[in-house]
Amino acid sequence: MIEALQFEFMRNALVAGLFASLICGVIGTFVVVNRLVFLAGGIAHSAYGGIGLALFLGIPYIIGTLAFSLGAALIMTAVTLKAAHRSDTFIGVLWAVGMAVGVILTDLTPGYNVDLMSYLFGSILAVPSAEIWWMTALGAAVLILTLVYYRDLIAISYDPEFASLRGVPVGPLYFLFMALVAVSIVFIIRVVGLILVIALLSIPPYIAEKYARSLGTMMALAVFFSMIFNVAGLWAAYVFDLSSGPCIILAAAAGFFISLAADLMLLRHRKNAFLKG
């Protein structure tokens, strides 16, 4: 791994992966505790429409994906606030429409684009230096906004009615939060691709939740786990010459199953200890 770092693309990949971990840990924690994993999946997949649009118009992919994921996030939020019991249907529809639009626009674009796989499964090893910089800026903006509104976000996640009595603008903040999720997803698509984004947003916070006594510790733990998965995945991809995105996800999945097994063993141990008395 150390000798791999002499390559610029490897250093870039590591930086992008570690930074993505920060975002996954913080935003993913809010996504998991608010039970928004399905909604995050919807935003990620509708972003595919943006990739198609970017190819079709010949604009940078980031503009297309940002436009589509932000648009999808705003519509899903509006539906969730107005008719929560119908939101899963709307998420499913936008999920499919985004992907269909993406495929159609790619069909309409002259020439065959071989790079599409990298958007579906990530291309962290191909992150150019210039992109690292604005990705960093975007990620920093997400983190700073989250920290500024940290208490308000906890309040609207845990008990929106109480928050509203304390004068917190619940509706506008919910939209802001969803926009932050959308921007984070665009960022993470570069690392693990839009199909795998949900795993990186949900697995580290899920494991962290079991050991955390507060939301703050849950975030810190989720960031830590996510960094381990990213580094382990990248290392496996480099050593065995495999695709980096799926390697990172499998590393996360391994962590997920190890934590489940550890829980079961602990439970059995406690039960035995209890029976022996």
Next chain:
Amino acid sequence: MNEPLISIKNLYFSYDHVPVLENVSFNVAEKEFLAVIGPNGGGKSTLVKLILGLLRPDAGSILVFGKPPSRVSHRFGYVPQDVAINRSFPISVMDVVLLGRLRHGGKKRVTGSDRKAALDSLDLMGMQGYEDRRIDELSGGQRERVFIARALTTDPDILILDEPTAGVDTAGKTELYSLLRDLNRTKTIIVVSHDLMVMSSYVTSVACVNQQVYYHDQGEVTGDMIDMGYQCPVELIAHGHPHRVLKVHGDES
């Protein structure tokens, strides 16, 4: 005659064109201890949320301190129904109580005085030493005390509790209501509850809610109301010192 603290006039409310409350009018005075009773689905929680300004009436008016409720929301301490809150949310007792100091003095960060206020409220509710526990590790009664502590941390004039004793055993209920009686010395209290037997000696008025509201200012629930199909869990309210609410048939079980 003092100006009433809460004044409700000809209030109507419906969900999706299904009427929930119709032509509701009553006043709540300062330092009153109002019990809101009635059958499930009768509109008790809705009435409370209208008073809090969380819902807006279709018609009629609610004034609190002479203003619309949403303008004075900082003067309410609200203890919502336990079931309305995501129970598996990973949050510490301290962080829950600190929500009561949200937007206090316009500061975004948690200050030392916020922590002190939170600890003081926990202390008052007999929950000192629990501040670092996760909320889902507590029993129903302990959780309820934390929610009341959170409401008290807002330093409210009016304390509103929605079924605070669901999942609390009889001894816990008695203790909880005697705490509320102490708080009633300085605060107006509105409590939605089925526990008339337990809180009978503390309440000063009763509102019976089933689409319409019958308000009894230390009065009696008359046979007329029962005839009108109110199905309140109480059938008679007796006068006396202390004022008591009695069940005619002691066979609730």
